[in-house]
Amino acid sequence: MSPTPKLGVFDSGVGGLTVLRALRAQLPQVSLIYVADSAHAPYGDRPDDFLQQRARQITRFLIGQGARLIVVACNTATAAAITALRAEFDLPFVGIEPGIKPALARSDARRVGVLATPSTLRSAKFRALLHTHAAAAEPVLQPCPGLADAVERGDLQAPQVQQLIRQFCAPLRTAGCDTVVLGCTHYPLLAEQIQAELGPQVHLLDTAEPVARQAARLWQQTSAQRPELPQIYTNGDLAVLRRMADLCGLQDAAIHRWNEVAA
Numbered sequence: 041m042s043p044t045p046k047l048g049v050f051d052s053g054v055g056g057l058t059v060l061r062a063l064r065a066q067l068p069q070v071s072l073i074y075v076a077d078s079a080h081a082p083y084g085d086r087p088d089d090f091l092q093q094r095a096r097q098i099t100r101f102l103i104g105q106g107a108r109l110i111v112v113a114c115n116t117a118t119a120a121a122i123t124a125l126r127a128e129f130d131l132p133f134v135g136i137e138p139g140i141k142p143a144l145a146r147s148d149a150r151r152v153g154v155l156a157t158p159s160t161l162r163s164a165k166f167r168a169l170l171h172t173h174a175a176a177a178e179p180v181l182q183p184c185p186g187l188a189d190a191v192e193r194g195d196l197q198a199p200q201v202q203q204l205i206r207q208f209c210a211p212l213r214t215a216g217c218d219t220v221v222l223g224c225t226h227y228p229l230l231a232e233q234i235q236a237e238l239g240p241q242v243h244l245l246d247t248a249e250p251v252a253r254q255a256a257r258l259w260q261q262t263s264a265q266r267p268e269l270p271q272i273y274t275n276g277d278l279a280v281l282r283r284m285a286d287l288c289g290l291q292d293a294a295i296h297r298w299n300e301v302a303a
Contacts, residue, residue, distance in 0.1 A: 043106030044268055047255060049113050050075040050098045052083035053192045053276065054284040055226030056113030059136065061288040062248035063111065064270065066256050071268040073105050075298060078276025082189045084159035088120040095121035097300065099129055105271070111255055112136065113225050115156065119163035132258045137165065138223035139247045141173040146243055147219040150177050153212035155234070156223030158183040180215045184208045188226040194280035196230060196287075205230060209237040222246040229287065273298035 047070050049060050060074050075098050077083075083091055095117055102110055111134045112118045112125070118135035125133050138160065143152045152174070160166055161181050170179070187208065190201045212220055220242055222228055228246045235244055270293035274281045278295055285293050 043104075044071050045108045046071045046073045046102075046106040046268075046271075047259060048073050048075075048099075048102030048105070048107030048110040050077065050095075050102065050110070050117075051114040051225055052076075052117065053078040053081040053188070053226070054194075054281055055188060055191065055224060055229065057272075057284055057288045057290065058225050058228040058246070059111060059113035059248045059251055060270065060272075061290060062252040063255060064290070066249070066252035067259060069267055070259060071106075072270040073102060073107060074270065074272045075102065076272070076274040076276060076281055078192060078274050078281070081192050081276070082157070083114060083116040084157040084185075084188065091117055091120040092124050095125055096128065099125055101273075101298070101300075103129070103131070107131070109134070109255060109259055111251060113251070115160045115224055116163075119160060119165040134251055134255045134258065136225065136247055136251050137169055138221045139245050139250070140169055140179065140221065142250070143179075143219045143221045143245050144174060144177055146245065147217075149216065149218050151215060151217045151219070152177065152179040153215065153217035153220040154179050154181050154223050155184050155187075155208060155212075155220060155227055156181070157188060158185055160223055179221075180212055180217055182208050182211055184224070184227075187230075188224050191226040191229055192276070192280070194277065194283055196233070201230070202233065205233050205237050209234060213238055217242065219243045219245060229284065269294055271296065275300060
């Protein structure tokens with residue numbers, strides 16, 4: 041028998057659970073499957089050819105589990121690998137990128153800040169995004185080395201995490217940004233701390249919901265069958281993944297060890 045058609049999602053680690061949460065809200069009738077590639081996180085320090093290899097490996101696994109559409113819930117992996125994935129595999133892919141355009145539309149003062157990994161800010165895909173939507177606006181680009189890695193360790197209240205947030209938010213506060221893009225899927229897990237550091241007047245914007253809406257538009261599976269519970273796989277720390285899944289309202293998801301040899 042063929043596996044139940046599923047919507048596949050993957051990220052370098054636990055950050056894409058914020059996208060999985062939005063997908064479940066948008067598509068409650070669809071069975072979801074997620075891979076956290078935490079054993080190879082953070083992706084930001086990896087070359088593009090390595091990221092393409094990881095993306096292909098994960099995609100093959102997800103297809104084998106029944107994925108009919110795949111969301112690349114990682115800015116870095118989207119920039120490095122989604123073009124290659126679309127060329128190689130005959131199914132739709134949805135990528136993710138920092139929400140520069142909606143942030144500029146939302147900002148009254150046209151003072152937008154972007155919190156993202158250094159690799160995302162360096163990528164040609166992001167530079168093209170800036171050229172298209174923000175050539176005249178000059179957003180404040182704040183690289184956040186180590187922040188996604190700190191989230192992967194699972195203690196969101198650790199003093200190191202608080203110090204990093206304080207350090208990275210300071211330039212945005214000084215610049216008077218009224219809208220700040222969370223340009224990594226890990227960062228919404230820290231939204232409360234980031235909001236506290238920037239102040240209640242600053243609007244935080246992440247792209248999980250627009251990505252979920254795009255996935256819903258592309259999803260063609262119309263079966264009325266009862267969806268399975270979300271299936272979440274990791275090659276990293278099961279306890280950290282369970283904690284982050286619970287934080288994202290995914291308490292009923294089944295957590296599995298991903299055996300790549302078997303994949």
